[in-house]
Amino acid sequence: MNENVDHRVPVLIVGGSLVGLSTSLFLSRLGVRHLLVEKHRSTSTHPRGRGNNVRTMELFRAAGAERKIRDAASVLADNHGILQAGSLTGDDQEWLFKEIDPGGGLARFSPSGWCLCSQNDLEPVLVDHARAQGSELRFSTELISFEQDPDGVTAVVKDRGTGAHSTVRADYLVAADGPRSPIREQLGIGQTGPGDLFHNVSVTFRSRRLAAVVGDRRFIVCYLTDPEADGALLPVDNEERWVFHAPWHPDRGETLEDFTDERCADHIRRAVGAPDLDVEITGKAPWHAAERVAERYGSGRVFLAGDSAHEMSPTGAFGSNTGIQDAHNLAWKLAAVIDGAARPGLLGTYEAERLPVAKATSARASARSSEHSHPGYAGSPGPGGGGRKGGGMLTVALGYRYVRGAVLGADPTLPVVPDGMGLTGEPGSRAPHMWLGRDGERVSTLDLYEQAFVLLCDARHQDWRSAADQVAKRLGVRLDAFGIGSGPGADLEAEEGADWAASHGTSVEGAVLVRPDGFVAWRSEGAAADPEGTLYEVMATLLHRV
Numbered sequence: 373m374n375e376n377v378d379h380r381v382p383v384l385i386v387g388g389s390l391v392g393l394s395t396s397l398f399l400s401r402l403g404v405r406h407l408l409v410e411k412h413r414s415t416s417t418h419p420r421g422r423g424n425n426v427r428t429m430e431l432f433r434a435a436g437a438e439r440k441i442r443d444a445a446s447v448l449a450d451n452h453g454i455l456q457a458g459s460l461t462g463d464d465q466e467w468l469f470k471e472i473d474p475g476g477g478l479a480r481f482s483p484s485g486w487c488l489c490s491q492n493d494l495e496p497v498l499v500d501h502a503r504a505q506g507s508e509l510r511f512s513t514e515l516i517s518f519e520q521d522p523d524g525v526t527a528v529v530k531d532r533g534t535g536a537h538s539t540v541r542a543d544y545l546v547a548a549d550g551p552r553s554p555i556r557e558q559l560g561i562g563q564t565g566p567g568d569l570f571h572n573v574s575v576t577f578r579s580r581r582l583a584a585v586v587g588d589r590r591f592i593v594c595y596l597t598d599p600e601a602d603g604a605l606l607p608v609d610n611e612e613r614w615v616f617h618a619p620w621h622p623d624r625g626e627t628l629e630d631f632t633d634e635r636c637a638d639h640i641r642r643a644v645g646a647p648d649l650d651v652e653i654t655g656k657a658p659w660h661a662a663e664r665v666a667e668r669y670g671s672g673r674v675f676l677a678g679d680s681a682h683e684m685s686p687t688g689a690f691g692s693n694t695g696i697q698d699a700h701n702l703a704w705k706l707a708a709v710i711d712g713a714a715r716p717g718l719l720g721t722y723e724a725e726r727l728p729v730a731k732a733t734s735a736r737a738s739a740r741s742s743e744h745s746h747p748g749y750a751g752s753p754g755p756g757g758g759g760r761k762g763g764g765m766l767t768v769a770l771g772y773r774y775v776r777g778a779v780l781g782a783d784p785t786l787p788v789v790p791d792g793m794g795l796t797g798e799p800g801s802r803a804p805h806m807w808l809g810r811d812g813e814r815v816s817t818l819d820l821y822e823q824a825f826v827l828l829c830d831a832r833h834q835d836w837r838s839a840a841d842q843v844a845k846r847l848g849v850r851l852d853a854f855g856i857g858s859g860p861g862a863d864l865e866a867e868e869g870a871d872w873a874a875s876h877g878t879s880v881e882g883a884v885l886v887r888p889d890g891f892v893a894w895r896s897e898g899a900a901a902d903p904e905g906t907l908y909e910v911m912a913t914l915l916h917r918v
Contacts (some may be wrong), residue, residue: 375561376539377526377539377540377541378538378539378540379407379538379539379540379541380458380540380541380542381405381406381407381508381540381541381542381543382404382405382406382542382543382544382706382710382864383399383404383405383406383407383542383543383544383545383546383706383710384406384407384408384409384525384527384540384542384544384545384546385399385406385407385408385409385545385546385548386408386409386414386515386527386545386546386548386549386555386584387408387513387547387549387550387678387680388408388409388410388415388509388548389410389415389416389491389495389548389550389678390421390491390494390495390498390678390692390695390696391548391677391678391679391692391695391696391698391699392408392410392546392548392549392677392678392699393408393415393495393498393499393502393509394431394498394695394696394699394700394830395408395546395548395677395699395702395703396408396498396502396507396509397435397437397498397501397502397505397507397750398431398435398663398699398700398703398704399507399703399706399707400502400505400506400507400705401434401435401436401505401713401822401823402703402704402822402823402888403707404540404703404706404707404710405506405508405748406507406508406542407510407540407542408502408507408508408509408510409510409512409513409514409515409529410509410512411510411512411513411514411532412511412512413511413512413517413532414511415492415495415496415499416491416492416495417492417493418491418492418574418576418655418657419490419491419493419576419606419608419613420490420491420492420574420657420659421490421491421494421613421617421689421691421692422448422488422489422490422491422592422606422689423486423488423592423688423689423692423693423869424441424486424487424488424494424689424692424791425486425621425689425693425765425769425770426478426481426482426484426485426486426491426689426694426766426769426770427693427697427769427770427802428488428696428697429441429484429485429486430482430483430484430623430818430890431696431697431700433483433484433794433819433821434503434818434819434821434890435501435816435822436501437497437498437501437886438484440500440501441487441489441494441497442487442489442499444489444493444494444496444497445488445489445493445494446489447609447610448488448489448490448592448609448610449488450589450590450609451488451590451591451592451610452470452472452591452592452606453468453469453470453471453472453590453591453592453597453899454465454467454468454591454592454593454594454595455467455468455589455591455593455594456467456468456594456595456597456908457594457595457596457597457598458596458597458598458645459596459598459644459645460585460589460594460596460605460644460645460646461585461644461645461646462645466738472485473486475490475669478766480805481766481770481793481795481805482770482818483805483807483816483818483819488592491692502671502761504616510529510531512531512532512533512613512790513529513530513531513532514529514532515527515528515529515549515554515555516528516529516530516537516676518545518555518558519804520545520672520673520674522866523543524541524542524543524544524673525541525542525544525545525673525674526539526540527539527540527541527542527544527545529771531770543673543710544673544674544675544706544710544719545673545674545675546674546675546677546699546702546706547670547674547675547676547677547680548677548678548679548680548695548699549680550665550678550679551660551662551679551680551683551754553679553680555645555674555676556666556676556680556681556834559670559671559674559779560671561666561667561670561671561676562666562667563664563665563666563667564664564665564667564731565662565663565664565665565683565734566662566663566664566738567662567663567664568660568661568662569661569662569663569685569719569738569741569749569837570619570660570661570749571619571621571622571656571658571659571660571661571852572603572604572617572618572619572620572621572658572659572660572661572711573617573618573628573631573636573656573658573659574615574616574617574656574657574658574659575585575616575617575618575631575636575653575655576608576613576614576615576653576654576655576656577601577614577615577616577636577637577640577651577652577653577654578612578613578650578651578652578654579612579614579649579650579651579652579868580611580612580650581616581644581646581649581650582644582649582650583610583611583612585644585649586607586610590610591607592609593605593606594606596643596644597640598605598643598645600642600645600714601639601640601642601643602619603616603617603618603619603639603640603643604616604617604642604880605643605644607756610623616636616639616640616643618631618639620658625645628656628658629649631656633653636651636653636656637651637653638653638826659686661683661685661686661741661749662683662684662685663683663684663685663735663843664682664683664739665681665682665683665727665730665731665734666680666681666727667718668723668727669681669684669722669727670722670723671724675700675702675722677695677699677702678692678694678695678696678698678699679691680697681695681698681726681727681730682694682695682730682733682734683734684730684733684734684737684738685734685737685740685741685749686737686741687737687740687741687749688736688737688740688765688768689722690736690737690769691737693769694729694730694733697726697729698726698730698794700889701722701726701889702722702726704721704887704888704889705718705719705722705778706719708888708915712848713847713848713849713850713915714914714915714916714917715915715916715917716915716916718778718876718914718916720775721777721778722775723772724777725774725776725777725778726741726905728775728776728788729772729774729788729789731788732768732787732788733768733772733789736768736789737820748771758905764793766793767789767790767791767792767793767800768789769799770793770795770802770887771789771790771792771793771794771795771802772788772789773786773788773790773798773800773801773802774788774800774801774891775788775800777800778887778893778894778914779797779799779800779840779891779892779893779894780799780894780910780913780914781894781895782798782799782800783798794876796876797875797876797877797878797892797895798885798892799892799893799894799895800891800892801891801892802890802891802892803817803818803821803876803884803886803890803891803892804817804875804876805817805818806866806867806870806872806875807870808856808864808865808866808867808872809865809866809867810863810864810865811866816865816891817872820852820854820886821886821887821888821890822852822888822890823852823888824849824850824851824852824888825850825851825852825885825886825887825888825914826851826852826853826854826885826886826895827851827852827853827854827883827884827885827886827907828853828854828856828872828876828883828884828885828886829853829854829855829856829882829883829884830855830856830857830872830873830880831855831856831857831858831859831861831862831863832855832857832861832880833855833880833881833899834855834861835899835903836853836855836883836907837853837855838903839853839855839903839904839906839907840853840906840907841853842904842908843904843907843908843911846908847908847911847912847915847917849911849915851911876892876895877895877897878895878896878897878898879898881895881896881898882895882896882897882898882899883895883907884896885910885911887914893910893914894910894914
């Protein structure tokens with residue numbers, strides 16, 4: 373197609389919040405040139421979306437951003453639990469949980485951990501890292517229109533500072549443009565789910581004396597349950613900056629204008645239980661909790677990610693994490709197709725894998741809102757009011773699996789979110805974490821996964837590594853193979869007492885193939901008569917080359 377365009381890129385990302393910026397970072401790490409446009413002038417200024425779960429932090433670890441994110445989050449590093457109280461000065465107080473990882477059991481599953489980093493602190497880190505990797509990010513730039521054809525997408529964008537329009541031609545478009553996504557609307561993609569759950573007004577305020585009232589209770593959030601002044605209190609710096617989520621009832625005729633500074637300050641004092649508390653309102657922002665999932669995750673060359681694809685109740689912070697993990701799943705598939713390693717059919721597995729995860733996770737988020745009696749939420753667990761409870765927080769965050777998609781050997785009858793935690797190398801699940809030695813350094817198996825498919829095998833069996841080398845040459849793709857063991861023939865050395873084969877559900881004669889996103893694509897539980905032929909067929913099938 374011939375057209376006059378001002379900018380050509382393989383991928384155009386629309387939306388520069390957490391999911392769009394994460395998409396940019398992940399694509400940059402994989403060497404995919406792209407352009408991100410965001411209509412706002414800068415990153416978020418409101419402290420929200422703070423809970424980053426262990427899977428998200430694993431992805432940021434792989435992308436080289438974890439340390440900077442934890443530095444940005446250091447002020448809240450000691451905040452862990454969720455408190456529920458009639459007020460902060462009364463006796464009616466209960467910890468829903470006091471520690472995110474009691475006993476340190478998470479270390480068995482991951483080299484990373486949870487991180488409390490507000491969106492306004494996290495987004496600048498992502499911007500810096502994405503730009504350092506070569507990302508082109510344009511703020512104050514709005515998508516005006518787009519059209520797609522069999523060969524690509526043509527979009528018109530507007531510089532909101534100058535008013536100038538320009539045309540962008542891209543092979544693919546990623547819509548990270550929020551819950552009211554104009555792109556999803558233009559594609560005619562509907563949504564399923566209960567819809568709106570509740571509404572809040574997020575109020576930022578300063579109070580120098582509130583820290584003394586809170587004392588040593590280092591909570592992530594405190595749900596205050598006074599029927600006349602309920603809400604959620606969140607620390608920003610544990611000293612004088614705070615956020616309060618006040619229930620908003622537009623169905624009763626309440627408007628945003630009703631939330632005056634005086635009303636908000638009085639509400640906060642009554643909720644806290646300190647009538648003389650100093651409260652200086654510094655900002656207000658409405659937000660809407662909903663449970664909706666898009667019926668499709670894209671159309672043609674346009675893909676939805678984050679809130680454009682799903683909305684979830686905020687309890688558990690599942691929404692932004694699910695969106696960031698959408699971005700990671702889509703990024704490696706786009707990279708594989710754009711560089712010719714895979715055929716476009718691979719992109720169809722994005723919806724097959726991520727849509728079921730969103731449905732299961734959004735139901736769990738609503739159920740958790742009910743379990744925690746989130747202020748403003750009137751639902752109840754069960755069908756139509758929160759869905760199947762499913763596993764615990766860690767299982768939902770880390771244990772979900774792809775029962776269909778770019779995997780071979782997964783059991784399609786299994787639930788997407790299992791009832792218990794057990795990362796044992798099953799195809800479709802996140803590959804197990806174990807510590808290894810490499811060139812004198814201690815690395816996690818998860819540190820091996822980002823740039824390519826990885827084949828793990830025993831160092832004593834050279835046939836799998838030789839097969840991987842030959843298959844990579846035949847297909848013209850990168851396929852890294854590592855022999856785990858001890859001695860001069862080993863690429864990686866397992867720590868004393870660790871059994872890599874058992875932890876991955878195979879034998880010393882077998883092999884495990886892991887995707888660039890760290891999910892197990894296939895495994896052989898024993899030796900193969902023809903390792904090269906077997907591995908060739910597996911890789912060609914996964915990459916839609918057959």
